[in-house]
Amino acid sequence: xxxLKLFGNSISFFSIRVEWALKFKGIEYEFIEEDLTNKSPLLxxxxxxxxxxxxxxxxGKPIAESLVILEYIEETWKVNPLLPEDPYExxxxxxxxxxxxxxxxxxxxxxxxxxxxxxxxxVEPALETLKILDEEIKGxxxxxxxxxxxxxxxxxxISHWLPVFGECSGVNLLSAERFPSLYAWSENFNKVDAxxxxxxPREQLVAISARRKSQLAAAENK
Amino acid sequence: MAGEGVKxxxxxxxxxxxxVIWALKLKGIEYEYIEEDLSNKSPLLxxxxxxxxxxPVLVxxQKPVAESLVIIEFIDExWKHNPILPEDPYExxxxxxxxxxxxxxxxPAIFxxxxxxxxxxxxxMEEAKKNLRILEEGLQGxxxxxxxxxxxxxxxxxxxxxxxxxxxxxxxxKIVEEESLPLINKWFKDILDFNIVKESLPPRDKLVALQKVxxxxxxxxxx
Numbered sequence: 001x002x003x004l005k006l007f008g009n010s011i012s013f014f015s016i017r018v019e020w021a022l023k024f025k026g027i028e029y030e031f032i033e034e035d036l037t038n039k040s041p042l043l044x045x046x047x048x049x050x051x052x053x054x055x056x057x058x059x060g061k062p063i064a065e066s067l068v069i070l071e072y073i074e075e076t077w078k079v080n081p082l083l084p085e086d087p088y089e090x091x092x093x094x095x096x097x098x099x100x101x102x103x104x105x106x107x108x109x110x111x112x113x114x115x116x117x118x119x120x121x122x123v124e125p126a127l128e129t130l131k132i133l134d135e136e137i138k139g140x141x142x143x144x145x146x147x148x149x150x151x152x153x154x155x156x157x158i159s160h161w162l163p164v165f166g167e168c169s170g171v172n173l174l175s176a177e178r179f180p181s182l183y184a185w186s187e188n189f190n191k192v193d194a195x196x197x198x199x200x201p202r203e204q205l206v207a208i209s210a211r212r213k214s215q216l217a218a219a220e221n222k
Numbered sequence: 223m224a225g226e227g228v229k230x231x232x233x234x235x236x237x238x239x240x241x242v243i244w245a246l247k248l249k250g251i252e253y254e255y256i257e258e259d260l261s262n263k264s265p266l267l268x269x270x271x272x273x274x275x276x277x278p279v280l281v282x283x284q285k286p287v288a289e290s291l292v293i294i295e296f297i298d299e300x301w302k303h304n305p306i307l308p309e310d311p312y313e314x315x316x317x318x319x320x321x322x323x324x325x326x327x328x329x330p331a332i333f334x335x336x337x338x339x340x341x342x343x344x345x346x347m348e349e350a351k352k353n354l355r356i357l358e359e360g361l362q363g364x365x366x367x368x369x370x371x372x373x374x375x376x377x378x379x380x381x382x383x384x385x386x387x388x389x390x391x392x393x394x395x396k397i398v399e400e401e402s403l404p405l406i407n408k409w410f411k412d413i414l415d416f417n418i419v420k421e422s423l424p425p426r427d428k429l430v431a432l433q434k435v436x437x438x439x440x441x442x443x444x445x
Contacts (some may be wrong), residue, residue, distance in 0.1 A: 049323065049356055061312055068318045075311040087299035088285050094292045099273060132273060 002059040004029040007043050009036055011204050013157035014066040015054040020153055021073050024194040025080045067097060070150055082150040096136060096143070097154040104129040105157070108173065112165045112209075113216060119171065126173055133158070134179040141188050148192050152185075159186035160200055168209040228253040229281040231267050233260055234424050235432050237381035238290040239278040244377045245294045247418040249301045253280075291321060294377060307374045317374040320360045320367060324379040328353045332382070335397060336389050336433075337440040343393075350397055358405045365412055372416055383410035384423055388430055392437060 006022070006029050008015030022029050034043055034053050046062035047055045056063045056072065063069050074082050083090050107126040114122050133155070137143060143151035158174065166172035176183040189195060230246070230253050232239035246253055258267055258277050270286035271279045280287045280296070287296050298306040307314050331353055334346025357379070361367060367375035390396055400407045413419055 058312075063312070063315045063319070065319055065322055068315050068322065071318065072311055072315040075314065087296055088282070088287070090299065091287045091292050091296040094295065095287070095289050098289055098292065 003057075005032060005057040006030070006054060007032045007034055007040075007046065007057070008054040009034050010198075011200055011208060012036075012053060013161050013200070016160075016198065016200055017153040017156050018054045018056065018066055018069050018073070019198055020156065020194055021070055021082060021150075023197050024082070024148065024153075024192075025073065025077050027073070027077055067101065067154070070153065074150065082144070082153070084144075084149075093143070093149070093151045096133075096151055099129075100133065100151075100155050100158070104133065108162065108165065111171055111173065112169050112213075115217065119169070123171060123173070127178070130158075130173060130179055130182060134182040137185045138181040140185075142185065148189065148194070152189055155185075156189065156195075158182070159189045161205065164202065164205045164209055167206060168213050227281075227283055229256060230254070231256045231258055231264075231270065231279040231281070232277045233258050235429055236277055237385060240381050240422065240424070241290045241377050242278045242280060242293050242297075243422050244372070244380070244418055245297045245306055247422065248306060248372070248377070249297060249304050251297070251301060291325070291378065294374065298374075306368075306377060308368075316360075317367070320357070320375045321378040323353070323357065323360070324375070324382075328357065328379070328382070332386070332389065332397075335393060335395075336437060339441065347395065347397060351402070354398065354403050354406050358403060358409075361405055361409060363405070366409070372413070372419075376413060380413040380416075380419060383413040386410070388426065388433060391430060392434055 004022075004027065006015075006018060008018065008031060010016065010033060019029075019031065032040075032042075034040060036053070039051060043053065043055060044051055046057060047053075047064040050064060052064065054064075054066055054069060056069045058072075058076070063072050070082065083093055104126075107122070107129050110122040111119055111126045142148045143155060162174045163172075166174065174183060174186070228246070228251055230239070230242060232242070232255060234257060256264070256266075258264060260277070263275060267277065267279060268275050270281060271277075271288040274288060276288070278288075278290055278293060280293045282296075282300065287293050294306060307317055328350065331346050331350035335343055335350055338346055360375070366372045367379075372380065386398055390398075398406060398410070414423075
């Protein structure tokens with residue numbers, strides 16, 4: 001199997017989705033917690049292009065970008081598959097992963113990182129992306145079907161971070177009334193063993209989000 | 223080779239569509255091409271790509287696949303001959319990494335050189351050049367990212383070889399200088415010389431004319 005290290009950060013959802021993938025497959029790895037305000041020389045060496053976490057190091061070879069890492073893990077360790085075998089189903093999973101990480105995430109962050117009128121305007125587009133996802137998960141236990149898969153890991157920031165964003169910004173986007181299927185999914189997802197093995201530290205998440213929010217407010221009010 | 227009813231919804235001037243055409247040609251797959259008028263999208267397109275309502279969309283049988291990178295991987299997995307992605311998982315990861323880099327870093331930068339003016343344009347110009355320098359390193363002295371023949375990153379990024387000179391002509395500024403980006407320059411030439419690329423490029427004068435109009439619209443809207 002070789003030497004496996006993951007350079008990451010426990011409050012980063014890009015990082016934790018990789019950890020969950022490894023745990024789901026029962027793969028042992030060494031986790032190196034990076035201080036994002038003071039990145040290690042090793043991280044900068046292994047990801048010189050983006051200088052970001054997560055970076056997976058397998059037998060000395062680095063892989064960066066969480067979605068790329070997830071596919072690498074899937075192709076290297078065939079146990080407990082995360083992606084469907086059928087090319088069309090796989091294509092659908094990749095399509096939705098892009099939608100979640102690009103369209104959905106950017107519209108949600110627009111809500112979180114804005115205030116007042118700007119924030120009000122940002123809410124509707126964010127809700128629309130979540131509505132599309134709610135439609136997509138309807139009738140399914142997980143995005144992966146009966147058991148958790150790649151797309152559930154990609155969407156995991158919705159189950160863990162969105163409520164925190166909501167708490168800090170005062171705008172709760174993921175409500176059971178508005179998106180019953182997506183809400184039910186997040187409950188199912190949080191019950192999966194591999195997920196429960198490492199949960200993002202909620203208090204830290206809240207603290208960081210709150211600090212970021214107040215930084216923004218201070219900058220706005222200058 | 224018959225593709226069991228493969229349709230491609232596209233637009234002649236879209237580099238995203240061109241990528242998919244190259245992937246299909248690499249595999250020798252026959253397909254029906256449907257040209258979309260993006261100002262008047264067909265009901266079929268809107269049905270097949272209800273989320274983004276964009277081209278390209280590949281339809282295999284009755285199954286639609288959208289997003290060019292997703293489509294290329296689908297093609298590679300459905301038709302196993304003439305592989306576009308390498309076999310080795312690490313090499314595949316590297317290919318996907320560089321493809322993402324082109325999408326997320328290079329495209330916004332080159333778009334900025336095209337759609338902005340003055341200081342803002344300069345910033346994007348520097349960013350685009352920096353990204354090409356980084357991309358050059360990814361080439362690692364090979365002829366193509368795929369080695370001796372074109373691979374995933376060449377299919378995803380090769381349009382740059384044709385579009386950059388067009389953009390340079392329209393904005394009147396050189397972005398890729400031979401001296402500062404020798405390997406990228408060579409890669410451009412090798413891409414444009416590759417048989418399936420040569421035979422599928424959109425006509426240059428039409429492309430320049432269209433991009434000029436598009437640019438005026440972009441500059442006008444930010445006034």
